[in-house]
Amino acid sequence: MAWTRKILRVNLTSGAITSEPLNMAWARDYLGQRGLASKYLYEEIDPRVDALSPGNKLIMTTGPLTGTMAATGGRYSVVTKSPLTGAIACSNSGGFIGAEMKMAGWDMIIFEGKAAQPVYLSVENEQATLMSATDIWGKSVWEADEWLHRKHQDPLIRIACIGRAAEQGCMYAAVVNDLHRAAGRSGVGTVMASKNLKALVCRGTRGVGNLKDPLRFFQATEQGKKVLAEHAVTGQGLPKYGTQVLMNVINEVGAMPTRNMREVKFEGAHKISAEAMEQPRPTDGQPNLRANAACFGCTIACGRISTIDQGHFTVANKPQYWGASGGLEYEAAWALGSDTGVDDLDTLTYANFLCNEDGIDPISFGATVAAAMELYERGIITNADTGGLELRFGSAEALARAAELTARGEGFGQVLGLGSKRLCEKYGHPELSMTVKGQEFPAYDPRGIQGMGLAYATANRGACHLRGYTVASEILGIPEKTDPLVTDGKPELVKAFQDATAAVDSSGLCIFTTFAWNLADIAPQVDAACEGEWSMEKLLEVGERVWNLERDFNLRAGLTAADDTLPHRLLEEGANTGPAQGKVNELQQMLPHYYEIRGWNANGELTAATRQRFGI
Amino acid sequence: MLRALKLEPEKCTGCLQCEMACSYENEGVFNPAKSRIKVFTFHHEGRFAPYTCTQCEEAWCLRACPVEAIVINAATGAKEVRENTCVGCKVCTIACPFGTVNYNHDTGKVMKCDLCGGDPWCAKACPTGAITYVDEDNTGLERMRAWAQHSPAGPATTVGPRPKEIATYSRS
Numbered sequence: 001m002a003w004t005r006k007i008l009r010v011n012l013t014s015g016a017i018t019s020e021p022l023n024m025a026w027a028r029d030y031l032g033q034r035g036l037a038s039k040y041l042y043e044e045i046d047p048r049v050d051a052l053s054p055g056n057k058l059i060m061t062t063g064p065l066t067g068t069m070a071a072t073g074g075r076y077s078v079v080t081k082s083p084l085t086g087a088i089a090c091s092n093s094g095g096f097i098g099a100e101m102k103m104a105g106w107d108m109i110i111f112e113g114k115a116a117q118p119v120y121l122s123v124e125n126e127q128a129t130l131m132s133a134t135d136i137w138g139k140s141v142w143e144a145d146e147w148l149h150r151k152h153q154d155p156l157i158r159i160a161c162i163g164r165a166a167e168q169g170c171m172y173a174a175v176v177n178d179l180h181r182a183a184g185r186s187g188v189g190t191v192m193a194s195k196n197l198k199a200l201v202c203r204g205t206r207g208v209g210n211l212k213d214p215l216r217f218f219q220a221t222e223q224g225k226k227v228l229a230e231h232a233v234t235g236q237g238l239p240k241y242g243t244q245v246l247m248n249v250i251n252e253v254g255a256m257p258t259r260n261m262r263e264v265k266f267e268g269a270h271k272i273s274a275e276a277m278e279q280p281r282p283t284d285g286q287p288n289l290r291a292n293a294a295c296f297g298c299t300i301a302c303g304r305i306s307t308i309d310q311g312h313f314t315v316a317n318k319p320q321y322w323g324a325s326g327g328l329e330y331e332a333a334w335a336l337g338s339d340t341g342v343d344d345l346d347t348l349t350y351a352n353f354l355c356n357e358d359g360i361d362p363i364s365f366g367a368t369v370a371a372a373m374e375l376y377e378r379g380i381i382t383n384a385d386t387g388g389l390e391l392r393f394g395s396a397e398a399l400a401r402a403a404e405l406t407a408r409g410e411g412f413g414q415v416l417g418l419g420s421k422r423l424c425e426k427y428g429h430p431e432l433s434m435t436v437k438g439q440e441f442p443a444y445d446p447r448g449i450q451g452m453g454l455a456y457a458t459a460n461r462g463a464c465h466l467r468g469y470t471v472a473s474e475i476l477g478i479p480e481k482t483d484p485l486v487t488d489g490k491p492e493l494v495k496a497f498q499d500a501t502a503a504v505d506s507s508g509l510c511i512f513t514t515f516a517w518n519l520a521d522i523a524p525q526v527d528a529a530c531e532g533e534w535s536m537e538k539l540l541e542v543g544e545r546v547w548n549l550e551r552d553f554n555l556r557a558g559l560t561a562a563d564d565t566l567p568h569r570l571l572e573e574g575a576n577t578g579p580a581q582g583k584v585n586e587l588q589q590m591l592p593h594y595y596e597i598r599g600w601n602a603n604g605e606l607t608a609a610t611r612q613r614f615g616i
Numbered sequence: 617m618l619r620a621l622k623l624e625p626e627k628c629t630g631c632l633q634c635e636m637a638c639s640y641e642n643e644g645v646f647n648p649a650k651s652r653i654k655v656f657t658f659h660h661e662g663r664f665a666p667y668t669c670t671q672c673e674e675a676w677c678l679r680a681c682p683v684e685a686i687v688i689n690a691a692t693g694a695k696e697v698r699e700n701t702c703v704g705c706k707v708c709t710i711a712c713p714f715g716t717v718n719y720n721h722d723t724g725k726v727m728k729c730d731l732c733g734g735d736p737w738c739a740k741a742c743p744t745g746a747i748t749y750v751d752e753d754n755t756g757l758e759r760m761r762a763w764a765q766h767s768p769a770g771p772a773t774t775v776g777p778r779p780k781e782i783a784t785y786s787r788s
Binding site: 067068069071096099103156179204205206207208209225229290291292293294295296297298299301303305306307323324325 | 664
């Protein structure tokens with residue numbers, strides 16, 4: 001119930017497509033989406049496999065609440081082994097493709113092997129067909145989307161697609177769905193390209209039903225919506241400003257990573273903030289922000305639809321960028337803006353459009369450009385390396401050009417596509433890469449938010465804010481305020497956030513609900529929909545199990561405790577200004593205790609008791 | 617007093633809660649493909665618009681039906697499809713100028729909005745007030761009020777807000 005209980009398995013090597021029942025014993029332990037697909041990946045592949053070889057698998061997965069009326073019940077995830085990190089990747093996206101998969105009758109699609117020629121998978125309810133993608137290989141996501149809509153003669157199909165960046169081997173390529181939503185992080189699009197798989201085209205008309213207790217489900221989801229609507233963040237901040245509500249807040253507390261994390265406060269933040277997006281431009285009198293947009297089933301609607309001034313240097317004579325499309329979220333605004341020192345809103349929006357158009361993760365891209373800018377300013381790389389691209393901090397022209405090159409895999413864009421870690425290693429300065437496990441940092445400096453340092457160091461997919469968002473507590477006071485500058489209690493806080501997040505990511509709901517909801521709000525919704533008993537405690541147990549399973553995958557893949565660390569800069573160089581001035585991240589004060597409360601030994605490995613407790 | 621569905625596209629975020637509510641009420645599953653109300657996305661304009669049957673007074677669908685399967689519900693004013701009578705000939709889908717009557721392959725009948733018997737689920741589900749169920753004779757009341765509020769107090773120096781400002785106003 002709530003689950004469709006069916007998996008579509010697509011062997012791209014042989015072309016065989018089969019339907020199989022969902023393993024319900026696993027579903028009871030791992031719920032769905034992130035947890036359940038991770039379990040399938042854990043059981044089905046050798047963790048040491050080359051992520052870009054046919055031996056890796058790519059799983060598109062929904063949760064039991066995906067496609068229901070639960071607020072934000074439209075999430076899906078792409079789970080695979082990451083080429084960027086060598087660790088397990090689970091990249092989560094909204095939009096409409098997840099619900100469509102579910103409407104077509106599938107909890108999960110598992111892709112294995114590699115197609116001999118470019119293909120895409122067309123799913124129409126029970127019917128799934130591999131079709132030639134030769135005509136759209138080499139096309140952007142946006143062009144392919146248009147081509148597929150024309151070919152299928154059906155405006156209601158939903159599409160998840162990779163762009164040219166993935167095809168050209170960009171290590172942080174995304175899978176873009178519905179034109180401007182993305183399973184963005186960890187290079188899941190790169191894996192899709194390695195399989196010669198261009199797109200998933202989906203149309204579902206079967207619907208999602210079979211709720212365990214429909215009446216109770218409506219009561220629980222109604223109550224949940226009420227809580228979201230009445231909360232300051234989910235009822236006012238996010239609907240009005242989107243995630244960009246954070247720009248000025250984080251900058252003020254001195255935790256805004258700036259110019260490759262050399263600094264913690266960006267003087268141009270106010271020019272790229274949510275408020276700036278609403279201001280009419282002097283040039284054409286129009287604001288950057290055109291509308292707020294919701295993903296499937298979302299009553300918050302934090303999505304931004306933006307426009308660029310048609311006369312702006314980035315889009316002059318390029319009418320394909322004159323219309324509205326997915327605008328800046330906080331993470332994109334930070335990575336493309338503050339981390340590169342660029343404060344021109346329309347340039348950032350242009351770079352963001354390109355990230356959507358050709359499927360690249362704006363966080364990893366922006367952070368990689370930032371690292372390249374530092375290398376350039378220090379004279380470690382020169383115009384001879386960059387093909388004449390003058391990568392100076394603050395240069396809007398350089399950012400726009402870098403985005404074009406990386407999106408298409410051309411020139412120096414090939415090098416930028418390696419990601420920050422490989423880029424800095426290539427030029428002999430690995431210490432300048434602001435990454436954990438090879439994945440670039442998101443928009444919170446862990447010197448000013450101590451818990452985030454531990455969260456980054458231990459996140460199973462590399463540096464990531466969405467694996468344990470202690471910012472909520474340390475800065476916003478949700479569920480209760482903790483001091484961002486102290487380490488006391490942070491291991492417990494990080495663990496609690498990590499486990500709860502893993503549970504939410506396994507349900508089909510959006511993590512942004514947890515500004516207002518805790519598991520006590522979510523459990524009744526899951527319980528009314530799903531067979532079995534789903535209490536808050538049970539969800540926490542699922543979350544902790546998922547975390548340990550991911551950890552074990554990574555250990556078996558060859559990662560060790562030595563990978564649970566932060567760049568030298570954050571551990572040795574004090575913050576340059578603000579409340580955390582002079583402070584570094586005190587990771588070593590937190591990590592040993594974290595291992596202990598995780599039930600891991602001093603090497604960060606699951607103890608026998610932990611294995612037994614979670615059945616791993 | 618009869619009520620009508622009032623649709624305000626400028627408030628719509630495209631979340632499809634209305635489509636899920638509609639399909640669940642009518643089909644017992646969450647299934648936008650079977651919804652009587654549809655939300656359209658005009659991506660490059662950054663606009664969303666919910667759209668459904670307006671319950672025309674002179675209902676083309678009703679007039680066109682050869683077996684009198686479409687009848688008026690006196691309590692709500694809705695033009696309802698009597699499934700037992702409908703033969704699935706689809707003539708009403710041709711007659712409707714707005715496209716809001718559609719065939720349902722699964723049942724072999726046509727489907728259209730019936731206002732849920734006077735308690736439309738789409739309006740209840742809409743989180744932004746883009747769909748409301750209000751006095752049929754006063755669907756313009758809120759818009760009039762917004763204009764009225766912006767009308768000059770003294771001698772007219774302005775013609776009032778532009779429609780865009782009205783939209784912004786009503787959103788808050």
